Amino acid sequence: MIDKYITEENGSVLFSTLPVSCKNCISSAEDGSQTIESCDSFKEKRRIAKIQNCKALTFACTNEYDLIKSSRIFKEKLAIYDELRDEINLMKKQIQEEYNQPIKRLIHNLTSINAHSIQDLYSLIPQETLTQNYLNQIKNIERLILAQPDEAAKTFLRIAKNNASMKTEFSVFKKLYETDPILQPRYHPVRKVIFNLLYIFFPDFTDQYIYVNVQENYDKLYIDYESMHVAFYHLIENATKYAKPGSTIDISFSNKEKEFSIDFRMLSLKIEEDEKLKILEENYSGSQAKKEGKSGNGIGLHLVNKILEMNRAQLIVLNNVDKSSKFLGGVPYEWNIFRIIFRIDGSDKSAS
Incomplete structure (x- = not known):
């Protein structure tokens, strides 16, 4: 297995399969390829290789026997990873966008539905009524509902619809985006x-x-x-x-x-x-x-x-x-x- 650590040109990590404990090894390694008899993180013999251009860095580490024996082949593989940096970056962004899209959609839709519910509630009961003490709240809300029962009924139906819509959004996410929907x-x-x-x-x-x-x-x-x-x-x-x-x-x-x-x-x-x-x-x-x-x-x-x-x-x-x-x-x-x-x-x- 080949573990990789690749950064972007601004120095931020683009891709990594190495633990945090490898940080010192990555920073202290020289350009090129070398073997380590006993790796501090993996407690075994490994080959490492590094290419650094300004802030962009490509580092690889392996315990594969054939690659430990051949510095040339391992450096060739590292060069390929380095050349693919832009493509890896593009793929990462596409995967993140695809992964985040359902979550963004859920948040956006729930926020919008909640705003409608609040608007419907405030159209019946003024917002300042809800900031009064508890006893005054009950009395004033009761008075407002009795004064306009038809509008109150419509408001409750709209809020019920909004709640059903929220349930819909959660259900969509649960059923369509979980790995194993039940x-x-x-x-x-x-x-x-x-x-x-x-x-x-x-x-x-x-x-x-x-x-x-x-x-x-x-x-x-x-x-x-x-x-x-x-x-x-x-x-x-x-x-x-x-x-x-x-x-x-x-x-x-x-x-x-x-x-x-x-x-x-x-x-x-x-x-x-x-x-x-x-x-x-x-x-x-x-x-x-x-x-x-x-x-x-x-x-x-x-x-x-x-x-x-x-x-x-x-x-x-x-x-x-x-x-x-x-x-x-x-x-x-x-x-x-x-x-x-x-x-x-x-x-x-x-x-x-």
């Missing part, structure tokens, strides 16, 4: 699962005069409830953003021998033919959504599809299904279907 599939009434989320979004649909019609269905799906809660959350959230105000969203079910499908049929922003697959990709938002300033961060449907794959399902988009496009203030809408298809085999009989 799924707990059980039989769940699919219509009830969807209704649990529709109730949360009721104020959003009401504000836009959107009616949601859910077909009767008593089938149960063998799914992981937590992850499917996330998938349905994103689908319904997208519907609140992109469906035409004053329209109807139809949710229907189809139970066939080897598949169970759920259709979300809505009059929503136009989806170009070449966008049906693109909108399922990360960081892509539909062109019409961008024009209307309604594009999000482009991860909603991408996450939905990844979660569905965990539940042996997939999302497909059927655009302009009946050709009766509508316009609202010049905005193009068309009938689109977002269809979830669950694969069913004889072993689980998921939809029954």
Whole structure:
């Protein structure tokens, strides 16, 4: 095994597999290659080699017998590491960015959701009320709620929605970014699962005069409830953003021998033919959504599809299904279907 210690041109450590106890050896080693009969850190015979250019340093250390015997081969390997410094630096940055992206996204989204909750709370209860002593707080909050019960109910529903959104964010992180995510599939009434989320979004649909019609269905799906809660959350959230105000969203079910499908049929922003697959990709938002300033961060449907794959399902988009496009203030809408298809085999009989 070859251990390496490589710094950038500014002297900061770029890559290292050596313990801190090797620091003195690294700093005192001369350029070139030499053997050490008894290494202080590893307590064995090793060969070391070092190349230093200004503040940039490349150091390697090995206990491999062939490399201890051949100074030339070891120095050649060290020279390769030195030449690859820029590529190693680029790879490191790319790996860090890929690794940190989910964490950054989680922090950003949770911060944003929390800000909405605080804003909703302060719209009902002034901030200064919450700085009073406990008894005054209770009395004043009670008075404010009794004075505007409808607004209080709406506020609590919005906060409940925000809490559900936070749960969604944690679930996404847990299910998609853990090395070994734990799924707990059980039989769940699919219509009830969807209704649990529709109730949360009721104020959003009401504000836009959107009616949601859910077909009767008593089938149960063998799914992981937590992850499917996330998938349905994103689908319904997208519907609140992109469906035409004053329209109807139809949710229907189809139970066939080897598949169970759920259709979300809505009059929503136009989806170009070449966008049906693109909108399922990360960081892509539909062109019409961008024009209307309604594009999000482009991860909603991408996450939905990844979660569905965990539940042996997939999302497909059927655009302009009946050709009766509508316009609202010049905005193009068309009938689109977002269809979830669950694969069913004889072993689980998921939809029954």
